[in-house]
Amino acid sequence: DTGVSQDPRHKITKRGQNVTFRCDPISEHNRLYWYRQTLGQGPEFLTYFQNEAQLEKSRLLSDRFSAERPKGSFSTLEIQRTEQGDSAMYLCASSPTPAQGQETQYFGPGTRLLVL
Amino acid sequence: AQRVTQPEKLLSVFKGAPVELKCNYSYSGSPELFWYVQYSRQRLQLLLRHISRESIKGFTADLNKGETSFHLKKPFAQEEDSAMYYCACYNQGGKLIFGQGTELSVKP
Numbered sequence: 001d002t003g004v005s006q007d008p009r010h011k012i013t014k015r016g017q018n019v020t021f022r023c024d025p026i027s028e029h030n031r032l033y034w035y036r037q038t039l040g041q042g043p044e045f046l047t048y049f050q051n052e053a054q055l056e057k058s059r060l061l062s063d064r065f066s067a068e069r070p071k072g073s074f075s076t077l078e079i080q081r082t083e084q085g086d087s088a089m090y091l092c093a094s095s096p097t098p099a100q101g102q103e104t105q106y107f108g109p110g111t112r113l114l115v116l
Numbered sequence: 117a118q119r120v121t122q123p124e125k126l127l128s129v130f131k132g133a134p135v136e137l138k139c140n141y142s143y144s145g146s147p148e149l150f151w152y153v154q155y156s157r158q159r160l161q162l163l164l165r166h167i168s169r170e171s172i173k174g175f176t177a178d179l180n181k182g183e184t185s186f187h188l189k190k191p192f193a194q195e196e197d198s199a200m201y202y203c204a205c206y207n208q209g210g211k212l213i214f215g216q217g218t219e220l221s222v223k224p
Contacts, residue, residue, distance in 0.1 A: 045213070048211060055210060103148055107161065
């Protein structure tokens with residue numbers, strides 16, 4: 001297992017187009033998280049899944065954003081009608097179900113989105 | 117609201133000098149705190165967490181609940197320590213709250 005993987009690594013799109021990103025977590029990790037990171041800022045939480053259930057969504061996640069984890073394995077994050085403000089690095093992380101000493105989240109390399 | 121503050125965007129030191137990267141948090145419950153590091157062209161990775169009370173790559177961090185701080189320290193900086201460092205607080209709801217990050221530059 002090489003860790004969390006994300007695809008694509010880079011995406012350039014025109015404003016108004018839809019984009020979809022994929023995240024493959026570490027196998028046997030029940031939790032999967034999406035974060036967004038803009039230049040000069042730390043990662044900001046977007047949403048997370050426990051298996052296939054989406055348990056929390058940030059207010060940052062507008063109606064144009066949707067995330068799925070249909071079989072409790074990989075996840076997709078779709079942005080509809082992209083705006084220039086969506087340009088950011090989108091990070092995925094996974095972890096075992098949190099218990100004492102198991103909250104460590106393992107991050108993927110990220111997908112860098114540029115909306116022109 | 118839960119918040120993590122890293123007051124320094126950039127910290128520049130010479131090799132062999134002591135390093136302290138500051139982190140303050142606000143959290144109403146019992147905080148679980150972490151330091152993550154991102155080396156150039158690499159992914160974000162865990163450096164250490166307070167519950168482990170361990171030293172990783174010579175770095176230590178002590179949780180001070182009175183001062184609501186979790187500063188990262190190393191007595192003698194090395195050039196390979198140059199990286200972005202993020203302090204993060206785990207929210208019992210499941211997410212990490214990150215600070216803005218501090219870029220550490222260790223000069224030869």
